[in-house]
Amino acid sequence: MSALMKTTAALTMSSQEIADLVESRHDSVKRTIERLAERGVIQLPPLVDVPNHQGQIVSVYQLGKRETYVVVAQLSPEFTARLVDRWQELESQQAPAVPQTMAQALRLAAEQAEHIEVQEAQLREAAPKVAYVDRYVAAQGAMGFRQVAKLLNAKEPEFRAFLEDSKILYRLGGVLTPYQNHIDAGRFVIKTGVSESEHAYAQAKFSPKGVNWIAAEWAKHRVALAVVGKQVVA
Template identity: 35%
Template sequence: MNIQTLQTNNQTMSSREIAELCDKNHFHVKRDIETMCQQIEIDVSKFGGIYFDASNRQQTEYLLDRDLTITLVSGYNAKLRYRIVKRWQELEAQASAPVIPQTLSQALRLAADQADLIDKQNERLALVEPKAAALDVIDSATGSLNARDTAKTLGVQPQKFNAWCIAHNWMYRDNKDKLQMCSNRLQQGFMSQRPVTYTVPVNRNGVTVYETRATTQPLFTPKGLTHLAKTFAIVHEVA
C-alpha cells in the first residue's frame, strides 16, 4: 500500500486510504463522508486535510478517527468492513509499539522529548506538592484557630507568623497593641473573629480593683488555613 496514513497523537485514516481499501473512487468516498457528517450533524470541515497529487496539485481529503471510519463503511459490504477493521488493528499495533531510533538524530530527538516530558511532570508535581502539604495541615486542624495555634499548625514561630500576617495585610495591631483581623480577610472567608473578655487592674483611691473589658480575637478559618498552608509550602519560610 503506497498511501501514507496520517499518524498523530489521535490516530486517523485518510479518505484516500479508505478509498483504496474499499476499491472506490476517492471522490465518491469524500461524498459519502460529507453525507454521513450531515446526517449525524457533525461539521465535516473539522476533518479536512490537504495533500498533493502526482502532478503536485493541491487536493483535499478527510481524516477520520476509528469511530467515524467504521460508521462510514458500515454502509458498505462485509468484505470492505473487514478490510477496514484489519487496517485499524495494524495502525493501533504500530502506535503501541516502542519507538526505536534508527539514527543519531532520531536518538537525540527522542532523548530531548523524554527530557521535556520529565520537565513537564516535575512542573505538575511542583504544583501538586503544596496542595498536598496544605491538605495534610488541614487534616490536623479542626475548626477555626487563633493566631498562635495557626502558627503552630503551620510549623512557624508565632512571632514570625504574626509579623508576616501584619506585613501581608492579614492582621494589624489596634491602639491597644492587640492583634485584629483585616476586614478584607473576613470578606474572603479566610478569617473570622470572636468576642473575648479580659481583666485589667485599676487603681481607685489607692485600692486596686480589676475591671472586665471586652475585645475581639482574630481567628483563621479552615479556608484561610488552607490558603496559608499552600502559601507557606511554596515560600518555605516566612518573609
C-alpha cells in the first residue's frame, strides 16, 4: 500500500509506511507516536482513515518529516538510512522539473502564460455572476444550502462536496454544520427553535455576507477546475 500523501502545503508519511520501513507492527508504531506526543516530544499528528491493500479501512497517523525521524530513532535507529532514502525519493517526485534547453524553457513560459490567460478569462466570465449574487442577496437576506446552490447554478452534490472538502461545513448528526471560524467571521447565522413535536433544533444559513463570500470562493473553484481540465485535454 502506498501510504504517502502529497499536499500543497507539505509532504507527509503515514505510520503504516513507517511500520513497513522499520519492519515493525503498525499498532506498535502508533503506540510509539502516541507516547512521544504524551511526553511532548512531538505533536500528535492527525489520524486519517485510508484503505489498505486488501480494501479494508485502517486508521493511520500522517507525520511530517521531523516527526518521522523522531519516531524512527525511537523505534529502530538502524533503519534511519532507509527513512532518509525514502524522503529523498518523495521530495524528488515533488520537485518541479527544471528546463534543460532553451526550447523547453520557452515552452514552459508559454504554458504558464496560457494558464494565466485562462484564469483571467474565467474570472472575467464569473464577475457578472458574482455581481448578480450581490444584488440578489441584498434583497433576500440569509439563505439555506439549497437556495445558495440554486443561486449559483451548482449541482447540490458537487456543491456539498466542495463545502466539506474546503472545511466550510461538516456533518453533525446528518446535518450540515458550519465550522466555528466561519460562524465567527459572520458568514453564517444559526437559527434555533422548537418544532411542533417539541424537539429543539438549530439551523445554519448563509448570511448575506456569507453568500457573497461563498459565491466568490465557488467561482475560484470553478476556475481552477476549468484550468485543470484544459491542461488534461492538452
